[in-house]
Amino acid sequence: MELRYPNGKVYKENPGTYNTQEKQKNILYGNRGMTLEDDLNETNAYYLQEGIAVIHKKPTPIQIVQVDYQSRSTAVIKEAYFKQPSTTDYNGVCCGKYIDFEAKETQNHTSFPLHNFHKHQISHMKQVVAQGGICFVILRFAKEEEIFLLESRHLFFYWDRMLAGGRKSIKKEEIEATGYPIPVGYRPRIDYIAILKKLYNF
Numbered sequence: 001m002e003l004r005y006p007n008g009k010v011y012k013e014n015p016g017t018y019n020t021q022e023k024q025k026n027i028l029y030g031n032r033g034m035t036l037e038d039d040l041n042e043t044n045a046y047y048l049q050e051g052i053a054v055i056h057k058k059p060t061p062i063q064i065v066q067v068d069y070q071s072r073s074t075a076v077i078k079e080a081y082f083k084q085p086s087t088t089d090y091n092g093v094c095c096g097k098y099i100d101f102e103a104k105e106t107q108n109h110t111s112f113p114l115h116n117f118h119k120h121q122i123s124h125m126k127q128v129v130a131q132g133g134i135c136f137v138i139l140r141f142a143k144e145e146e147i148f149l150l151e152s153r154h155l156f157f158y159w160d161r162m163l164a165g166g167r168k169s170i171k172k173e174e175i176e177a178t179g180y181p182i183p184v185g186y187r188p189r190i191d192y193i194a195i196l197k198k199l200y201n202f
Contacts, residue, residue: 055092
């Protein structure tokens with residue numbers, strides 16, 4: 001099946017340039033090489049198993065373009081596109097609180113580009129907050145392996161600043177000043193619920 005991004009570019013699965021020895025090295029050295037999504041999925045699985053929270057990643061919507069209908073029982077999708085998600089990456093509930101958040105990572109050392117976010121995602125988060133939900137973003141500086149939780153109100157400030165002609169990124173110093181560092185652990189990997197409990201007293 002051929003999958004395409006919204007811009008029409010063909011999606012190519014990672015061919016797997018790592019050999020077996022390199023994969024084993026990644027496992028031996030504290031799961032280095034795992035993406036932020038991998039770590040969060042593992043964290044959410046732990047939360048679910050331990051009865052702490054029910055948080056799931058929303059599936060990426062796909063637009064089917066071409067299907068081969070040789071027969072009803074053997075229909076095969078020949079071409080499809082990744083649709084741009086209309087909301088955020090994760091949502092769920094913890095201690096009776098609705099939780100909704102986006103997770104992003106960057107290779108930059110000194111700032112986090114705001115083009116990683118989309119207007120409709122910001123609008124969605126503002127709507128969630130207006131209804132009393134807890135909304136935030138988890139930001140990862142990949143090269144430094146540093147992860148921060150940034151409340152949505154701060155993201156809105158930086159976003160509105162950009163729209164007013166200001167910076168198109170958030171300086172790392174600003175994230176350090178307004179966000180909360182999340183150390184990478186074992187179980188859970190990224191314990192963002194611990195920070196939320198302190199912030200919202202639940």
